Amino acid sequence: MSVEAFSEWASMGRHGLYVWLAYGSSFVTLLLLVIGTRMAFRRALRDIAADVAAEQENESQ
């Protein structure tokens, strides 16, 4: 694909701003949603693991 053909495609017939704004905002939103979901899951596991470890330490003393 030539540079001209690419920039022709990327310009979306004068509507490039709108098309890329819609797709860009969607990509960022979905990415944040998935990252947030994964982080919440891992945080829950980590928090509980820390609690369990702390309890074990208390018991052994």
Added chain:
Amino acid sequence: MGWITTTWHRLGSPRWFYGMMAPWQTGFGIAALVLLAVGSVWGLVWAPADYQQGDSFRIIYIHVPTVIVAQSAYMTLGAAGLVLLVWRMKMADVAMVAIVPFGMAMTALGLFTGAVWGRPTWGTWWEWTDARLVSTLILLFLYFGLHALRQAIPAAESAARACAVLAIAGLVNIPIIKYSVEWWTTLHQGSTFSMRRINMPAVMYLPLLVNVIGMYCLFGYVMIARMRTEILRRERDTSWVVELVRRPDVR
């Protein structure tokens, strides 16, 4: 028919759900990634431009799946509320907690991409007299309300019941969104898909279909992952969760 009753009872068990749904979470996650990537590239590169709207039409491939799944998420929320009130199934409340952030994000994104599409198509970002737009904004406020209500009530059981009642009451808004383009004069175009016909040629609707299915897979992934997170938090003192976090491979 026995398997239906068995599955229903098992669904009520947090431990069973946590274990059984792990592969589904992964499957939905991978399917969502693949389908949304394929559908979006297809819509942006290979699908033809609309003869009236030109290339701004391509926003449909991300806007329509987003708003469809935002409404489906709300219907799931209402159904979960009903299950909670009728059968007092605690897992229904876990589902409600998991759905709200997803629905909120999807509705907000749907409103935003709709505004971005409206600007080149109708010449305006927003129109207060348009029933489709305003009823979708109400959907966003319902999600905000459900989030705020849970934060406002400290007793978990009361919060669950209050959220269930609000979720069910809010279901009234769903047919209003759906039929708003038929009941009132609106800038918004009619439905793209209906049970009887598809108002588009195949080269245009196939990528849309791929993205709709992809977005439902994303809904499945986020809902299962957040339900499993909520289960861990609620069951943290039970022996099976303590055993689970002790295993080195889950840390």
